[in-house]
Amino acid sequence: MLKDKVVLITGASSGIGLLTAQMLSEKGAVPVLAARSESKLAEASGRIAGKHGIRVLDVTSEEEVRQTVEETIRDFGGIDILLNNAGYGKFEAATDMPSEEFGRMMDVNYMGTVRCTKAVLPHMLERRSGLIVNVASMAGKIGTAKSTAYTATKHAVLGFSNALRQELRGTGVAVSTVNPGPIDTPFFDIADPSGGYVSSVKWLMMKPEHVARKMVRLMETGKEELNLPLKAAAAMRLYQLFPRLSDRLTYRMMNKK
Incomplete structure (x- = not known):
């Protein structure tokens, strides 16, 4: 079902982006x-045996995004799937984190997704x-201290994705979101340099x-939303039904940063 499909993946030089590329x-x-x-x-390219491409891209640059999409369509004949995976996080109290960092994170995690999506959409619609x-996060559904x-950026990605899905119904273009919990990837090198958070959530940590x-399976099925792991998916549903009660019951368990 995925044979010969062209899949543009952002944030693909390491972690789940690279692993997904290999599996595809x-x-x-x-x-x-x-x-x-x-x-x-270049190092990632050496780990992929089949036909593939690489593009240097900063998703905060409108021009680089436009150029990457145009070159991919030109060189490979089109883009069948866009995987918006680029993103980063930092765990710090709101009172301590500079406003500029809020802006940078939103620019990469949310606006990067918007830029890439808007660049690809005209081609897909045609x-x-x-x-x-769009890779969001469990954090987009359950906020923690x-x-x-980071949570605000992922809430934004989810809101954008859900609204866009409605806009695109009947066009032949589908939108899916992935909401993973903690994953054992280099993400935490920046998000949790002390390692304290990683140590406290090892029981929930997933292998990349x-x-x-x-994620590859989602691309095959077109499922609209994927929540991982399953135990966290159940917690997310409970939280959405009873947010205040869930906050009180899970505060100590969830706030390990």
């Missing part, structure tokens, strides 16, 4: 890996075919291979 290649798809670091992309997969900036495998 094994299924016969054509992943196009995009990330800021040329050297990391073809009346395509899938946009010391993640105000597991998440990447689920």
